[in-house]
Each structure stands twice: as structure tokens, then as C-alpha cells.
Amino acid sequence: MVQLQEVTVDDLKHLVSGRAIEGETMLLNMGPQHPATHGVLRLLLELDGEIVVNCIPDIGFLHTGIEKNMEAKTYQKAEVMTDRLDYLNTVGNNLAYCMAVEKLVDLDVPPRAQAIRVILTELQRLASHLVWIGTHALDLAAMSMFMYAFREREIILDILELVSGQRMMTTYIRPGGVWRDVPVEFEAAVRDFIKIFPKRIDEYEALLTKNPLLLDRLLGVGVLTKEKALSYGVTGPILRATGVDWDLRKKRPYMGYEQYDFIVPTRTEGDNYARYLVRVQEMRESLKIVEQALNKLPMGPVRSDNRKFVPPPRSEIGTSMEALIHHFKLWTEGFEAPKASVYSAVESPRGELGVFLEGDGGPKPYRIHMRTPSFENVGAIPEMAKGHLVADLIAIIGSIDFVLGDIDR
């Protein structure tokens, strides 16, 4: 029989105020099955009436040992696990992982593949922000918003299915390029979406931006200062809502982001409303990037022709002995990466998604660490929640837009 170890208040004494021990304030458990915690996040709240005195997040309910599992797979096979981290930003996770592998083995990516990667990650960013705006509004009792947002998200997922065969876990981006070229229907599908979506954003804004019920819950709630945000390692829209102009797409352009004309929206207030405005503006900017990338989409190969790392196309295998050998070796042994480590980061919808990758000269990653933005962002909840009402905590959680799969890995 396994002995269960109970966590007692004594273990948490250092985290709550002295008043909790004397019984003046109440300790209340929120989650992990609470609908407004967006996944399995548990918050232990110390409450003085309705006011949050202390908030202790408890994470790990979704821990699946992805980093450990990846160490046991080859570089190509480990990629499927990255989809399962942040399941609202699967293409972005693939991109972060592939960029780290490409940096480690020094692999080139053809321009057409870069442009396709940009289009798909930006579409995925829109899909992720749509889930955010839908669930955030749902938490604040605007139920129809949820339906609208998921209606549009479905169009994006259809596009992902068109190119990769999968709605969510695409694994479409591969080290050295993408899996295969986009189908002919792709351009029309994306153009249709670009045509209808600006109007839909206007609709969302008409419904929410000046809505007094929403303003009540967002304005001035959950303020995070610039200094605190940096100290807590918060990145992404939350950091930009505190007045820091930091977007890796702009500051350290990758995949040809320097060719595209877009602005990085920032606000200075640092509250829920500022985060809302930043994300809505980001959706418009993402759409601009998708349109430019689609207009400029260059012709050419979608995979590197470095056969030591990238499998040859099927057409070559039938005629070339060398291609057959490469294909066989890459899918049985995998490719070898040098004994060294790299850190490479991309801007995910939630912030800096970094991949620390260390090779040992063999075909499997020796150590891979995903620096997931939600982890740091959720770490800052106590800072934002202190002194607010429990109801405001729901609004704060919604405005952080975290994904538990991203936190627990």
C-alpha cells in the first residue's frame, strides 16, 4: 500500500501571513478543476473576506516528462513531443525546436520554407489569441464571444489541416524546412481568411473594447510594473503591456521577419485592459505579416538539400542509390549533432519560447530544456493578484493567457 503524504498548512507556513495561522484569514483552494483556471492550475488563496492576501499557485498536474522523453528519441522523432507542450501554439513550438536543431548542426533553411513557416506561425498566433479572447470574455460572462472566436479559429485549423493533415498536432515544420510544399488550395484559403478576418476583429472590438461591463473588470486590475515584470521574467504581451518594447520577431529577426512591415504594439498601464488592447492589436499586425509573406512567397525548394540532415524527396529514392542510403540512415540512426549546446528563442503568442539544446555527438539530444513563457507568466500571478477581489483574480488569470501544457511539460 502506498503511503500518501499530505501537505499540511505547516509546510506552507513560510508562504502565508501570520494571520492565516491564527485563523483570522481563510485559506481557500481554487482549482485544479475550476473552470476559470484554464486547465489544471491550483491556486491556494489566503483571503481576508473577499480580498486576496496571498496567492500560492500549485502546478505540475499536467507534468508528462516531455524533456526526459525527448532525450530518449532521435532529433527527428523528438519533434512530435514539442506539439504537446503548448497545444495552442503547436506550429510555433515546432519552429522553436527546429530552429534550435538547425543552429546546433548549422543547417540552412530555403527562403520558401522560411516564408511558409512565417505564414503558419502567424496564423497559429491568431488562433491562439482567438482562444484567449474567447475564453477571457467567457470568464467575464460574454458568452457569445466564445462562439465567435472559435468559429474563426476553426478556419485557421482547417488551413493547418490542409497543409499538414492535422488540425492541431501538425509537426509540419521539420529541421531544414517543412514537411512538404503547401497544396495549391493553400493560397486561396489564406486569402479568404485575410479578407474576412479584419471585419471580424472589428466586430469583437465593437462587442468588447468599450463595453462597460468588461471595463469594470479590466481597467486598473492586475497591474504589473515594468520592473516587477522583468524581475519575474515575464515576456510577451504581458511585458509589452507594461511599456517594454520587446518582441523577438523585431529585435532578433528570424525566418526573415526583417522583410515584413509590422509594428509591435505596446501600452504603459500594465493592467488587464492594456494586455487586452495589446493582444487585439497584435492580431491585426499578425494579419499584416501573413498578407505580406503570402504576397512575397518565393518559389523554390521547401527543404534544405543538405542530405546529411534532411531526408531526400521520394522521387530521388527510386533512382539514386545514394539517396536511398541517406533515407535509410536518417530514419534508422538519425543524424549526429556536435557535442555542444545552443539556446535559441522565438516569440510565441505568450512570450519568449526558448529551447536549450545540448548534443553529445550522437543522434539523440543529450539535454533539452524548453523555456516556456507560461511558466514565468504564471509565476507572476501572486504579484498581480495581491489586494484584489477573488472575482478580479478570474479576470487576471484570463488576461495572462497561459497554457498548462506549456507550464508543466
Place this chain on the structure above:
Amino acid sequence: MDNKLEKIVQALQKDFDVTFEEFRGEAHVFVQPEQIVEVITSLRDVHEFELLSALTAVDYWPQQEPRFHVIYQLTSLAKNLSIQVRVPVAATRPVVPTVTGVFASANWREREAWDMFGIHFDGHPDPRRILMPADWEGHPLRKDYPLGYEEPQFTFNFDEIDLRKPYAKE
């Protein structure tokens, strides 16, 4: 490597006892555990690395001296630079001073490193496990910790394996 980054590394080499490696334009600075808090503080206050992007560890088992590297990835928003600080940790005494006082984000990341690798962070305000259950034994990301799997049951050994399986039996 970037000129500005090179100057920072030289300044660090002057002030502290650090060694330095370069790979694909990234600067990896090796620091002894005793100096880590000073180095991180100096990087934040003097060299404007305001963001602790990542804090993690690597296990080099069966190598014992050092067995672990604790890795601090710092980002400077003002200068748009990144630097990696590595702290070698011995297997016999896996203790590193905490940098929670310098960066608040180190709190959770150090808890994660303790949980996954069993590295103690001396002076940490909240040294609990973070991802694994509180009563978990062992540290999963250590290289001598096996990757678990389920034993396949065949007709001839079904009952024998079933006895060992940890699920609720009547």
C-alpha cells in the same frame, strides 16, 4: 561574436575568476558556485542584463567532478544581447547559492532544478518540489533515473507481470 558581448566577457574575466567558451556566436561563461550571486548581480546591475530568460541544469553522469552544470541564460533588453552563465556542480555536494534575491523568476526555476536534478539552492525561500508530487522519490531528469515503461504482458507471463503492476486490484 558580437563586440559588445566580447567586452562584457572581458570585464567579467577582470572582476571574477571565470573561463569562457564560444559556440555559434553564443558566449558561455563558466563560474564557480561561490561567485554566482555576485556574477549575476553584476551582470544585472553593471551590464544591464535585466531578464533571466532561463535557468536549468544538465546532468553529465557518470562524470562526477563536475556532475552537473547549472545554466543561467540572461538577456539584455537594452543592448539586445544574450549571455549564458554555467556553474559546474560536484556530485558529492550539489549545492549552489540561490539567485532568488536578484531575479524573482529564479524562485520557480530553481525549484524546478531541485525537483528534476536534486540540486540544492542554498538560501532558497521556498525549497519545495514544483512539478512532481511532494512525496516523489528521486529526481527524474538525472541520467541515472530510468525512463519508465510498461512491461508487455504475454500469455506465458501475464500473471507474473500482473502481480507487479501498480494499479488498484480487488
